[in-house]
Structures are given as C-alpha cells and as structure tokens.
Amino acid sequence: MVKEYQIIARNYDLAGHASSDIKRTLKSLNLPWDLIKRVCAASYEAEINVVIHSVGGYATFDLTEDAITLDFYDDGPGIPNIELAMLEGFSTATELDHANGFGAGMGLPNMKRSADLMELKSDIYGTHVHLVFFRSRL
Amino acid sequence: MKTAKELLTKDYICLTNEVTLMNAWEHLYVTDLLSQAIKSAEKNSILITLISHETTVGVAMMLDLPVIIITENKYVTETMITKCNEENICLIKTSLKSYEVVLDLYRRGVYEISL
Numbered sequence: 001m002v003k004e005y006q007i008i009a010r011n012y013d014l015a016g017h018a019s020s021d022i023k024r025t026l027k028s029l030n031l032p033w034d035l036i037k038r039v040c041a042a043s044y045e046a047e048i049n050v051v052i053h054s055v056g057g058y059a060t061f062d063l064t065e066d067a068i069t070l071d072f073y074d075d076g077p078g079i080p081n082i083e084l085a086m087l088e089g090f091s092t093a094t095e096l097d098h099a100n101g102f103g104a105g106m107g108l109p110n111m112k113r114s115a116d117l118m119e120l121k122s123d124i125y126g127t128h129v130h131l132v133f134f135r136s137r138l
Numbered sequence: 139m140k141t142a143k144e145l146l147t148k149d150y151i152c153l154t155n156e157v158t159l160m161n162a163w164e165h166l167y168v169t170d171l172l173s174q175a176i177k178s179a180e181k182n183s184i185l186i187t188l189i190s191h192e193t194t195v196g197v198a199m200m201l202d203l204p205v206i207i208i209t210e211n212k213y214v215t216e217t218m219i220t221k222c223n224e225e226n227i228c229l230i231k232t233s234l235k236s237y238e239v240v241l242d243l244y245r246r247g248v249y250e251i252s253l
Binding site for chain 2: 012013015016019020023033037040041044045048099100101102104106107110113
C-alpha cells in the first residue's frame, strides 16, 4: 500500500493531516498500538518540520509485510548543520512556532528515537527524511 | 479507569459534546511543548496545557489522549472544538493554572499520585 500527501508550508491548520490519515490506516489494519505510536510520533514530527521549516513538500507512506516506510521531502532551504539539528533542544523555530507548541528542538531526535532506521539528507535545495519501522519489532 | 466527567467542577467547562465526558483516562501529562508530549505522554493521559491550537488536538489524536485541559482561560477556537468532537476527544477549559489543575485533581482524590 502506497499513499502520498502534500504538505503546505506555514499552514498550521492543515498540519497533521497526513499523519492523521496514516494513523487511521494503521488502526484499521489492527496493527499493535506500540508500532502505531512510533510511526505516528515520527510522522507528526516530520510533517510539522516541513510546515515550520520549509517552503513546502510532500510525504509518502509505504506499507509492506515487513515494514512501514515514511519519506518526507521538501524544497528547501535545507538544514545548515545536521549535527546540531539532531541535538535535543537545538531549534531555529520562530515565536509563532513556539506559540503553537512546537519549535522546542525535539523533532528530529523524536523521529530518530521512534524509527528503527532514519536517514537524513539536506542541502539548500531541500531535505529528505527517510524513516523505516520494522513490523517485527514491537 | 476514570471518566472525564469526574474532572468537572465549577472551575472546569467542557466545550465538546456530552458524550466525550464518558472518555476514560488513567494518567496526567502537563506540558506546553507538544514534542515533549510526543516523547513522554502515556496512552490514555489527560493533556494539560496552555497551547490552545488545532495542533494540540492533532497530537492528542496521534497519542490516543482522551482529554485535553486548556488552562488559564486561553481562547479556544470553534475549529478546535469541532476537531475534538470529530476525534471524540474531551476538551475542557479552566481558569486554573496547569500546576493548579494537578493539585486540584490530587486534593479532590480524582487523581492519585504515588511518589
């Protein structure tokens, strides 16, 4: 099963729509709650990151017998220092992001903690976050 | 598990449909950082927060949090109430501060803390 979602920059009203749909899909399949929670936690963080930090992008969801794979792509401006961005507490978010409860610098660390595999590529043209969750690991 | 109905006194206003007062809960989680909730909130927790926004509902929905308590009388939009009703999340508003809610629930015996 493959799904694709558009993510609009700076639109907090629509933020989370992709993750909500992913959760509904996983729940409808009666997958274990712990697995659903890990996928949804990472998905929501990644989606919010695209909303907050990029000019917009999209996400793909791929469900196979062995794994759930999420990919988040945006069109820039990229992460200047990935090492710093992976540190819990480091953030370049704005006051608006803070007012909406985000921008605490926990997005990427939360994704890494939740996923079994995480790959992050970024340059000025965009960022790609690749997250894999193995269905055998509960 | 206790229900959202047991939380209510004159200090708390339920903004969502009456049916949401039957939502069962086990734990409390207090934060104004939604990512911290994503990291640490347990399933079936009440989320006590100042962050009155649709993103709060999104996080509650993601984590299976059955009740949100918005503190210090923060303005709640109709969109947020509608979203909570759609997701069957009980949305409660209070003039109390976040820590006062925890103290109040503890003092009334609604929530027991073993330290």
